[in-house]
Amino acid sequence: MNRKLIYFLPVFLSILSLVSLLNASANPHPSEVLAQKEPVVEPSTAPSPSPEPEFTGFCLQVPILMYHHIQPWSQAKAKWQTAFTVDSDTFDAHLAYLKSKGYTTISTSQLAQSLINHSSPPAKSIVITLDDGYQDAYTYALPILQKYQMHADFLIPTGLLNNPDYMSGDQLKAALSTGLISTINHTYSHTNLGAVNQEKISFEVLTAKKQLADIGQNTTIFGYPYGAVTATKFLQENDYIAALSTIQGQTQCDSFIMSLNRTRVGNSQLSAYGI
Ligand SMILES: [Zn+2]
Numbered sequence: 662m663n664r665k666l667i668y669f670l671p672v673f674l675s676i677l678s679l680v681s682l683l684n685a686s687a688n689p690h691p692s693e694v695l696a697q698k699e700p701v702v703e704p705s706t707a708p709s710p711s712p713e714p715e716f717t718g719f720c721l722q723v724p725i726l727m728y729h730h731i732q733p734w735s736q737a738k739a740k741w742q743t744a745f746t747v748d749s750d751t752f753d754a755h756l757a758y759l760k761s762k763g764y765t766t767i768s769t770s771q772l773a774q775s776l777i778n779h780s781s782p783p784a785k786s787i788v789i790t791l792d793d794g795y796q797d798a799y800t801y802a803l804p805i806l807q808k809y810q811m812h813a814d815f816l817i818p819t820g821l822l823n824n825p826d827y828m829s830g831d832q833l834k835a836a837l838s839t840g841l842i843s844t845i846n847h848t849y850s851h852t853n854l855g856a857v858n859q860e861k862i863s864f865e866v867l868t869a870k871k872q873l874a875d876i877g878q879n880t881t882i883f884g885y886p887y888g889a890v891t892a893t894k895f896l897q898e899n900d901y902i903a904a905l906s907t908i909q910g911q912t913q914c915d916s917f918i919m920s921l922n923r924t925r926v927g928n929s930q931l932s933a934y935g936i
Pocket of ligand 1 (some may be wrong): 793
């Protein structure tokens with residue numbers, strides 16, 4: 662290689678990477694945009710359970726597992742969704758583990774009723790939640806839930822159904838017909854309710870409420886997009902008795918029933934998340 666080439670090669674490479682960087686930011690892959698919605702930190706090492714604060718009121722130890730995409734890892738890579746994906750074989754292993762450990766899957770609604778009535782849910786109760794109504798919840802997660810006959814709550818932004826990469830309305834209805842799925846209001850367009858005015862909050866919550874009611878889902882549970890716990894009074898005035906945050910924790914109390922804790926699950930074994 663002659664000296665001139667050696668001199669210019671690093672310059673040329675920097676220009677190349679700059680151009681590709683500009684391209685990437687000017688034209689982000691749609692799923693990259695999605696991937697910024699709920700920044701899930703997926704640690705390569707399992708999270709160590711942090712000490713939980715003092716709790717007040719009537720409390721139950723019921724983990725609420727939070728999943729987003731469930732799909733084969735190769736598909737997640739192709740779609741730039743790895744940060745939000747639990748590999749479908751891993752999800753299968755998670756459910757097999759829950760079964761072997763004697764867990765019973767209940768809905769958030771059942772958990773809420775137990776908190777309100779100060780009653781005990783079945784021993785070793787656990788809630789499985791799948792956020793955002795993605796297509797893969799129907800294609801990959803549902804058959805695995807059926808295999809183990811386990812219940813899951815789907816958090817549905819109703820206005821996103823029928824869009825690319827989301828479930829269709831018919832697929833959601835088919836999922837509901839298995840008797841293993843219930844839905845949770847996750848707004849109409851997955852809006853951060855902490856960043857909009859009351860009129861928009863009302864539209865987002867009540868439109869989704871009506872659309873879920875139209876398919877027979879009179880859910881009284883809400884899930885905050887981006888984990889933005891807000892508008893709790895408005896939610897309670899509109900029949901919502903409990904809501905899901907993205908705050909880490911496995912203790913649930915009636916004193917914070919409008920911001921129940923969840924456990925972010927990644928691709929480690931469930932035992933790594935304190936389950
Ligand atoms: Zn969401």
